Amino acid sequence: MPELRVGEQQWTVAPGSNLLDVLNDAGFSVPYSCRAGSCHACLVRCLHGKPLDARPDALSEQQRQLGWRLSCQCQVEEDLQVALFDPQQDGIGATVLGLDWLSPAVLRLRLHAERRLRYQAGQHLVLWSNSGVARPYSLASLPDEEPFLEFHLDCRQAGAFCDAARQLQLGDALRLGELRGGALHYDADWQERPLWLLAAGTGLAPLWGILREALRQEHQGPIRVLHLAHDSQEHYLASELTALAERHPHLQVELLTPQALPQALAALRVQSRQTIALACGSPASVEQFSRRLFLAGLPRNQLFADIFTGHA
Structure with missing residues (x-):
């Protein structure tokens, strides 16, 4: 033994x-x-x-x-x-720069790291509270453009890290674990291709960074964003997405609730076999997105997905 x-x-x-x-x-x-x-x-x-x-x-x-x-x-x-x-020895120090409730359930957390992190839109970091609670969160900030690291925390349900985050104040210290790349990213080779971004809940966080990265790189193909939320109050970036769509005619934004989702998914049609799709959210939401995209004609190797689990 x-x-x-x-x-x-x-x-x-x-x-x-x-x-x-x-x-x-x-x-x-x-x-x-x-x-x-x-x-x-x-x-x-x-x-x-x-x-x-x-x-x-x-x-x-x-x-x-x-x-x-x-x-x-x-x-x-x-x-x-x-x-x-050991987050104190192996991690990176960070201080809280911003705490804003973007909706009744979504807390926007902005941090300043004690040393510069080189990352790409779509990556995630493990955040450690002072009490030793850790949780991975996707970065919503735009690399090299914003002087902070931004995260969108879904606090709709109780969780150890979210409970600790509710008590945070400006200037409080956190620790950062390993920077990790998931399946989501933006590739400059996609510039001419249709780009679909499908998010459920705070699965919008990494796609918010990727969307702005695509626009920063002057993406030429049409971009379609679908955000599924529990109710209209939880479309927590609605005004920001609408403002971007007004400035970029090739960007289309759809804000969906569970009641409207089946009809919206049934209407999806992949007009180009060159379409790239990125999906993020709960396992059930990503599975639902993926199944419909494949039925709509999207090649399987052109879907990139990250799944958010409920363990907090």
Whole structure:
């Protein structure tokens, strides 16, 4: 039976045990969100021994050489000693610059990082509260244009990080974990192609950054934005999207509620096989978007999607 050690604590685990599960069962409260190797909230550092890693490609070779692993993707097969990610030592400091409620449920958080981060629209960061609660959030800010990092927090339901965020004040300190790229991005080679952006809830956050990046790069093809919200109050960027559409005739914006969604999706028609679609939101919403896009004629390799899970 392999032995697992964290600090001064050591115990026996069953061979093949998931590393994230045995750490949390032992009371270490390792954060996680996706359990799929995408969010990187569950980073741990292997000091001695090697776990069986199902996603070795999820981290860079440099990270792996330093011992970093995603605990959700690892199984304990031999004696193993790990150190947990320490946001104070391993993270980047940041201070709160802005706190605004964009709707009854969406909190806009703006941060100033203690050192400049080079990122692309569509990437995400793990945010750590002072109490040690971590959660990955997509960046909504525009790289190299805005002097802050912007995040849109869905606080409609209770969650550990959202509960902590409600108590934040200007000037408060947070820590930033790893900058991570998901499936969403803007490619300059798409400039002439139709671009569809489909978002549910705060899945609009990364697409808001990508939309503005596309416009900054003078995207020439038609752009279509669909935002699904629980009700009309939750179209939290409606005025900003409308203003952009007024300035850019090739941009079309549709604000949808669940009641209007089936009819709107049924009306989707892919006029060009060159269309690129980006979708983001809950698993059910992304699945619904994806299914309809494929039925409408979108080639499967031209859909890029990120899924937001409910674990907070």
